[in-house]
Amino acid sequence: MGILNVTPDSFSDGGQHAMRGDALRHAERMMLEGADMIDIGGESTRPGAPPVPLDEELERVIPLIEQLHGANVPLSVDTYKPEVMRRALIAGADLINDIWGFRMPGAVEAVRESNCGLCVMHMLGEPQTMQLGEPAYGEVVGEVRQFLEERVAVLRQAGIARERISVDPGFGFGKAVVEHNYALLARLADTAPRAEPPYPILAGMSRKSMIGAVTGRPAPERVAGSVAAAVLAAERGAAIVRVHDVAQTVDALKVWAALRDAANHAGPRS
């Protein structure tokens, strides 16, 4: 999943039109590089970022969905606002990726009637405040799983088919940078609700503080660390990795997949 941020702070500040042109070019590039999905986000959710008004988010996201709809790649929309969800689905979005886990009033209703995919993410607190205090958990993996189990139960009770649902432990969202995030990565499969077959896990660690904290590098220089994290997540069962650096991640995952296939075919040594 390639990340497409449509926010003035991540693209040129030459107005809506320039921002959209940049975003379209970036989406095309990620598709050429091998992204299987594009995740469009119109609101920066980095810690402390101010919320974006509804009209502004719609203005950023909806025209892009309309323009990318029909390109040969599923479109995900990163939003927690029910009205954006509704309008995105009309415009042709395939998946709604909600960092709020469909907890906003009206969110479940906004996706229920469509046949879109859902990504349910764990977050402790809210984007504006989640990293201000010390995030506290008794046992982080179990608590994240319990939250995701509860949210999935709500969605299932609303009549949403299990095949539409994926889950995400929410790296960086109300987690102690090293302690909690790496505990979640270490036991990634255990963060998902216990179910057979399991719900697909989405992992988003690209360029986040958890990479910066151990490499000592600022966000633009976290590519290698992020690629390592993506491979380690795949190894631990992630079905989808949400990344900025598509070409590098695709290459790394090809090497990982070749090794996995060889190991599967080799069988036990006698």
Ligand code: 7PJ
């Ligand atoms: C995530 C996300 C993530 C999912 C963001 C950033 C912050 N959606 N949206 N999982 N992160 N599902 O990319 O740094 O981890 S925005």
